[in-house]
Amino acid sequence: QVQLVESGGGLVQAGGSLRLSCAASGRSFSAYTMGWFRQAPGKEREFVATISRLGVSTNYADSVKGRFTIARDNAKNTVNLQMNSLQPEDTAVYYCAASLAAIARGDDDYTYWGQGTQVTVSS
Numbered sequence: 003q004v005q006l007v008e009s010g011g012g013l014v015q016a017g018g019s020l021r022l023s024c025a026a027s028g029r030s031f032s033a034y035t036m037g038w039f040r041q042a043p044g045k046e047r048e049f050v051a052t053i054s055r056l057g058v059s060t061n062y063a064d065s066v067k068g069r070f071t072i073a074r075d076n077a078k079n080t081v082n083l084q085m086n087s088l089q090p091e092d093t094a095v096y097y098c099a100a101s102l103a104a105i106a107r108g109d110d111d112y113t114y115w116g117q118g119t120q121v122t123v124s125s
Contacts, residue, residue, distance in 0.1 A: 004028040004114045006098045011119030014088055018123070022083040024098030024116060032056065035101045036074055036081040037112060040094035040121075047097070049107050051083060061107065066092075088123045095120050 010022040022038070037052040051062045051072040060072050066085075074081040081098060096119050099112035106112060 004031070004034060004100045006100060006114055006116035008096065008098045008116045008119040011096060011121045013122045013124065016089055016123055016125050018088050019084070019086045020088065020121060022085065022096055022098075022119060022121070024081045024083075026079045026081070026100065031079040032076040033102065034114075035103060035106045035111075036072075037099045037101065037106060038072060038081075038083045039097045039099060039109070039112075040092075041097070041118075042091075042094040045094075047109060049109075050096070052106055053081065054104070085121070088121075090123045090125045093121060093123050 005027045007025050014020050032055055038050040039047050040050050041047040049063050050066055053060045053072045053074050057074045069087045071084040098116040100114040101112040103111045
């Protein structure tokens with residue numbers, strides 16, 4: 003089992019940057035594909051980014067490609083999401099998630115979820 007705790011959310015102006023962190027506790031962090039999702043008010047949760055178990059492969063939603071970067075440190079049991087050029091439409095609660103699947107982009111692929119961290123981008 004894995005427990006996930008996100009941090010780093012906050013309020014930022016459009017064009018600014020934030021770095022989200024997700025700390026994992028439990029066993030075998032490197033056994034999990036890690037992902038970031040977000041949910042804006044009144045909308046369904048959506049995929050943002052994923053990174054493979056050893057950090058070799060990453061995948062991004064088209065809406066964040068080129069602006070967001072996902073990275074992991076298996077020695078520290080952390081996965082981060084660097085978010086640059088933030089826009090008001092990036093406002094959402096951001097969730098960290100863990101999956102035992104080798105490839106995981108959908109909600110159903112992920113077993114463990116953090117509690118979320120709020121990101122608000124003002125125009």
